[in-house]
Amino acid sequence: MKISARNVLKGKVKSITHGAVNSEVVVELPGGTEITSIITKNSVEKLGLKEGNEVYAVIKSTSVMLASD
């Protein structure tokens, strides 16, 4: 499936922390950058995510803000 979101970043699931409704998933990108996603627990199950799994972080380019010192 191809998606219109510009950023489809391949990485590995580093950790999954379940909350009451949502789960916090840390994805490690090549080179060590970590990116955190909060999705529902249902989605974690739907995707069958486990630590070490290959996963894509999907981010619309308009959701990426930029900042500079």
Place this chain on the structure above:
Amino acid sequence: MKISARNVLKGKVKSITHGAVNSEVVVELPGGTEITSIITKNSVEKLGLKEGNEVYAVIKSTSVMLASD
């Protein structure tokens, strides 16, 4: 300035493509992963962004979706 957005990813400006109103900025993260941001031309000028500049990609964790094959 500290911000509540969970992901503040340090990288370098790889390219800037100006459109009529918006600009497309590609940021290279350590390890080579590239992430694309679309912000207004005004914001590019406000931040004084140029190719090679150090920049942070700021992304709310709820804006990061996950996908798996």
Place this chain on the structure above:
Amino acid sequence: MKISARNVLKGKVKSITHGAVNSEVVVELPGGTEITSIITKNSVEKLGLKEGNEVYAVIKSTSVMLASD
């Protein structure tokens, strides 16, 4: 590819209107409801979208607000 976004709605491309940078795509869902998406022209090309094509409208559940009279 499975994605964490809760809403993956199957429909047909009804119309595509190209702007300078973005394109407006109207998707017709079963039953006639129409949903409009604004994505970049690049994404329209990347997905090879044409009128009549089958397409999925992908929407995070937290992006869906509700209103009542």
Place this chain on the structure above:
Amino acid sequence: MKISARNVLKGKVKSITHGAVNSEVVVELPGGTEITSIITKNSVEKLGLKEGNEVYAVIKSTSVMLASD
């Protein structure tokens, strides 16, 4: 009240599932397509939503991504 969001889709509340803070509301659109919204419990009360109620799903066109097989 008219709103700038492009998609104001009329439907019926099919189910409401309350969590600790948020509630998951499934809206059935004409033709049977279902769309899920996650809003706060306060908002469900503020709108007085009940199963069978008429409701509008309000979605910005820039929040609608597209995907194709």
Place this chain on the structure above:
Amino acid sequence: MKISARNVLKGKVKSITHGAVNSEVVVELPGGTEITSIITKNSVEKLGLKEGNEVYAVIKSTSVMLASD
């Protein structure tokens, strides 16, 4: 129409700047705080917005980030 978005802020249209596709609308809130919205030109026409008009800035609480020095 009541909407689930938590922030419905009453203000006055201070300025409207039309671009090719989008328009930039600056809204002045009581006390002088200004908030900028980018919506499509169609939406400006749909809402019949003019300088001096009363208008509501509608913002989901999850779209409001916080920052501190």
Place this chain on the structure above:
Amino acid sequence: MKISARNVLKGKVKSITHGAVNSEVVVELPGGTEITSIITKNSVEKLGLKEGNEVYAVIKSTSVMLASD
């Protein structure tokens, strides 16, 4: 740190309500307008937010919808 988000609104923390995972922070802008943000409890701690603190509400202009009666 300068950020590309167009709206960086200076105000005071009026109240903080902690939930299981998220916290609801009400910010009072000059002139009395109140704006509500939902961020994670971690972010409240990261920013060291307390009632009466000075804080910035950071909002992308594309996240601000407009509505009129």
